[in-house]
Amino acid sequence: MNKPYAKIIVKGSPITKSNFKLFNISGRAILPYNSGKYHDRYALYEEQIAYECRSQNPGTVISESLIAVLKVYYKSKKRHPDTSNITKSIFDGIEKSGLIINDAQIRKIITEEFYDKNNPRFELELFGESHYNLKYVISENESIEEEINYSPPPNKKKFYNSSKKIQNSSEKSSIPRCQICGKPLKKNEIISANKGNTLICKDCFNKLFR
Structure with missing residues (x-):
């Protein structure tokens, strides 16, 4: 019996669907596929994820609960989507491929953010809980590393700066x-x-x- 495991690597800058939604006259969010415009980009990315899933894991279908380890590699440290929004977008494509039955199967997830200017991508590993378990440890660094500091979003800078002054x-x-x-x-x-x-x-x- 094969262990319930799969790995998927999708090249290209990871994106999130929140930036590509349009709204119909009823106010319902839609993701266009063939408008011929910029908003088609996410739907095509979701298709790419589904295609790579099927190609890299032929004949594999996992129906049990899962542990997911997601590594996201962006081009830039400063300009990229929120990693917290990326996971849902990626798992929609994974579910669409048929590799998993439902993204609700993913009960534990570790998401890590990296940077690779020349090879942006995401790497996802799925582990069936019948064969695998998750353990993690947080420890102090042996030496202090350089801080990665973040700026507030453009729409919050004015509020942030005024708050700092106060x-x-x-x-x-x-x-x-x-x-x-x-x-x-x-x-x-x-x-x-x-x-x-x-x-x-x-x-x-x-x-x-x-």
């Missing part, structure tokens, strides 16, 4: 503030509670006990 100005200011209304407190107006961890102005204190 935070920085608050950190610089040593003036205590009422933790209910937020107004600055003078020494003779401070009422403390919770062992000094909570500061309240007299006005708010009086309102609480009216």
Whole structure:
């Protein structure tokens, strides 16, 4: 009996369907196949995934629960889709191939993000739980590695920058503030509670006990 296992490698920059949806007059999301436009790209990518599945695993059909290990290789560290959205898009293509019955079979998944400018791709391994189990360990690095830092999305940069300014100005200011209304407190107006961890102005204190 063959062990329930399959591996699929699909070359090309991984993409997610969320960027290619159109909406019909009823507001329902659709993925066009033959509009002749940019939005066809995801449907063609899904077909590519299904084709590679069948080619690389001929005659294989796995119907049991699965552990999935997905390695996604992008061209760039900075410009790529959210990896958290990639998994659903890939498994739709895997299900379409007939290699698995339903993507609900995947009960455990590990997703890793890598970068390969010359050979973007994804590599997926599927392990049947009747023969395989998953163990993982998180340990400290022997030496500190270079940080990979991220910037906020364009639509959130203004909010992020203004929040940082407020935070920085608050950190610089040593003036205590009422933790209910937020107004600055003078020494003779401070009422403390919770062992000094909570500061309240007299006005708010009086309102609480009216």
